[in-house]
Amino acid sequence: xxxxxxxxxxxxxxxxxxxxxxxxxxxxxxxxxxxxxxxxxxxxxxxxxxxxxxxxxxxxxxxxxxxxxxxxxxxxxxxxxxxxxxxxxxxxxxxxxxxxxxxxxxxxxxxxxxxxxxxxxxxxxxxxxxxxxxxxxxxxxxxxxxxxxxxxxxxxxxxxxxxxxxxxxxxxxxxxxxxxxxxxxxxxxxxxxxxxxxxxxxxxxxxxxxxxxxxxxxxxxxxx
Amino acid sequence: xxxxxxxxxxxxxxxxxxxxxxxxxxxxxxxxxxxxxxxxxxxxxxxxxxxxxxxxxxxxxxxxxxxxxxxxxxxxxxxxxxxxxxxxxxxxxxxxxxxxxxxxxxxxxxxxxxx
Numbered sequence: 001x002x003x004x005x006x007x008x009x010x011x012x013x014x015x016x017x018x019x020x021x022x023x024x025x026x027x028x029x030x031x032x033x034x035x036x037x038x039x040x041x042x043x044x045x046x047x048x049x050x051x052x053x054x055x056x057x058x059x060x061x062x063x064x065x066x067x068x069x070x071x072x073x074x075x076x077x078x079x080x081x082x083x084x085x086x087x088x089x090x091x092x093x094x095x096x097x098x099x100x101x102x103x104x105x106x107x108x109x110x111x112x113x114x115x116x117x118x119x120x121x122x123x124x125x126x127x128x129x130x131x132x133x134x135x136x137x138x139x140x141x142x143x144x145x146x147x148x149x150x151x152x153x154x155x156x157x158x159x160x161x162x163x164x165x166x167x168x169x170x171x172x173x174x175x176x177x178x179x180x181x182x183x184x185x186x187x188x189x190x191x192x193x194x195x196x197x198x199x200x201x202x203x204x205x206x207x208x209x210x211x212x213x214x215x216x217x218x219x220x221x222x223x224x
Numbered sequence: 225x226x227x228x229x230x231x232x233x234x235x236x237x238x239x240x241x242x243x244x245x246x247x248x249x250x251x252x253x254x255x256x257x258x259x260x261x262x263x264x265x266x267x268x269x270x271x272x273x274x275x276x277x278x279x280x281x282x283x284x285x286x287x288x289x290x291x292x293x294x295x296x297x298x299x300x301x302x303x304x305x306x307x308x309x310x311x312x313x314x315x316x317x318x319x320x321x322x323x324x325x326x327x328x329x330x331x332x333x334x335x336x337x338x339x
Contacts, residue, residue, distance in 0.1 A: 001251060002338055004241065006331045010233050010255070092226050123262045124226045127329065153260040156323065188319055 014128055017096030021131025024108060029221040031214050032114040034130050036154055037138035038147075039120030042164040042197060044072045046138065046206075047117060049197040051079035053207065059110055063102050064117040065094040072117065082106060093124035096131060113214065122147070126154040133217065134159040141169050145179035152186040160191045160209065167196035227263060230329070231271035235281060238334045247339030252285040254335075258328035259293055289332070294325035 009015055025032045035043050047062060054060060061082040064072040073085030084102050086094060099116065116132065118125040126135075137158035139147055142165055148155040155161065161183050169176065176194075183190050193209060195202035234255055242250050257263050265288055272286045292305045297313035298320040304313070312319050 001335050002248075003333050003335045004245075005333050006237070006241065007333075008237065008331050010230055010237075010329045010331055013233070091229070127226070127262045153262050153327075156260065188321075 011127065014096045017100055018129035018131040021096060021100060021103075022133075025114070025131060025133070026221070028108045028111070029217055030108060030111050030114055031210075031217045032116065032130070032132045033213075034116045034118060034125070034132035034135045035138065036118045036122065036125045036135055036158065037120060037140075037164075038122050038143060041120070041138045041140040041143065043117050043120070043138055044075055045197045046162065046164060046195065047076055047115060048079070049200070049203060050115075050206070050210075051076060051081055053203065054079075054081070056080055059112040060115065061106060061111045061113070062115045062117065063094075063099060065098070065119045067091070067119065082111075088119060092119055092121050093128050094118050094130060095128045099130050113210070122151040122154050126151075126157055134213065136160045136162060138162045138164050139179065139183075140165040141172055141174040141176070141179075143174075145175045146182060148179070148182040148186050155183055155186045155190070158187070158190070160193065161187075162206065163192065163194045165196060165198070166194045166201060167199045227267040227271040228275070230263060231268060231275055234331050235272075235275060237331055238284075239281075241334055242336060245336065248336040249339075250281065250284050250334060251337050252287060252335035254287040254289065254332040256289045256291055256328045256330040256332050258291040258326040260323075260326040261329045263329060265290060285335075291325060291328045293323065295321045296324045297321050 037043050062076050063084050063086055064076060065086045065088060066072055067088055067090055070085045073083050076083045086098050086102055094116065116130055135158040137154050139161060141163065180192060183192060193202060193205045195206055234253060238250055238253050242248050257265055268288060276282050276284060295306050296303050297316060297318050299318040300313060300316040302313050302315040313321055
């Protein structure tokens with residue numbers, strides 16, 4: 001018997017694609033964000049309200065992933081920005097090759113902000129780099145405040161936590177302080193924003209976050 | 225939930241390596257899975273079984289090594305293993321702790337029978 005050391009990442013092919021995507025985004029000065037949450041935490045709703053509040057000349061594009069149906073793309077397309085649905089046909093996450101293939105249909109020169117809405121799932125998307133600048137995790141107040149402890153990987157890897165459906169807080173037993181503390185325990189210093197896409201509360205803080213990150217990308221590309 | 229895809233990638237890479245070494249027979253595959261990799265080890269075992277059943281790979285042994293979350297304290301350089309989430313440094317109680325391991329999703333080795 002001979003043992004042959006392999007020492008390679010199982011997802012090395014995905015990693016290779018993600019690195020190439022990240023390089024292309026950097027060259028074009030594109031801010032790419034990867035939105036991740038459980039199903040039903042309000043990713044699409046947050047995006048709808050985000051797109052609705054943007055001036056039409058804003059160069060934003062959205063890729064939205066689901067196992068089946070074009071429903072989310074239809075919801076998002078009504079705001080006039082380019083949207084593509086990626087139906088994974090049962091796969092529980094988006095991977096780099098799906099993003100790469102979808103982007104062939106767009107010119108990256110026309111995009112400043114690319115938002116990828118991942119498949120609703122807190123586990124698998126955390127293993128697949130899509131070349132994004134930052135992962136953002138959403139947690140709605142109708143879920144448990146212990147989600148960061150149950151799914152630490154995605155909370156550790158995401159730069160921003162958006163607590164959603166804040167308008168429902170008075171009606172549910174969600175312990176906001178505990179949720180914040182749980183997130184900080186798996187990811188010390190994690191940025192957190194509380195929003196209600198429904199009432200618009202907190203949306204300014206989210207928009208300001210986007211502007212800050214856009215400026216960061218721009219300052220980087222002008223330096224280069 | 226994507227354990228089938230992961231098992232598939234591991235099998236593909238192992239078979240490809242064997243194909244480069246003519247005549248060898250794959251006998252064992254070793255993988256390393258970190259606790260933060262988002263992979264369920266039982267589901268992964270099941271995926272290997274399901275994918276290799278009734279194929280020439282059915283007898284290949286799968287060795288899965290689980291890797292704990294490892295941390296390093298930025299203040300006193302202490303290295304320590306913790307539960308899934310961040311814990312303060314056990315030596316100096318500092319909370320400036322960074323992750324140094326636990327996200328492994330690696331094909332570590334294959335074992336083959338020479339012709």
